[in-house]
Amino acid sequence: MPTLELKTNVQLKDPKAFIEEFSKLAADLLGKPISYIATSYTYNEHLAWGGTFEPAFILNIVSLDNITPESTEVYSKKLFEFFQEKLGTAGNRGYITYVDPGRPFIGHNFTTFGAIFGKK
Structure with missing residues (x-):
């Protein structure tokens, strides 16, 4: 069920190709089937970082x-490398927020993951 919502001031020529690649990376990185991965890309020309419009991003991950703490170190390294290559963002021009809300707090298929997999 991971969701990855990316906001960036970098306009991509082919957002669908980027999302396909980003989705595969997310599935591999998070150890989840790609069929569970939801990704989005939002171009925001008004996203400023440190008062400038140089390439920057904000990524929110819910999983x-x-x-x-150990996994987010690994995830951050891989994601920052990916965005540096694909978006041209420097490592100090992005934030990644990681959230695990707990199974009862994610709805899916008319119920919650807590009901499907048990409350953990």
Whole structure:
């Protein structure tokens, strides 16, 4: 069920190709089937970082059962490298927020993951 919502001031020539690649990376990185991955890309020309409009991003990740201090170090390294390559963003021009809200707090298929997999 991971969701990855990317906002950036970098306009992509082919957002669909980027999202396909980003989705595959997310599935591999988070250890979830790609069929569970939801990604989005939002171009925001008004996203400023430090008062400038140089390439920057904000990424919010919501995922169940795999957000730990150790894992977020690994995720951050890989994601910052990916965005540096694909968006041209420097490492100090992005934030990634990681959230594991708990199974009862994610709805899916007319119920919650807490009901489907048990409350953890």
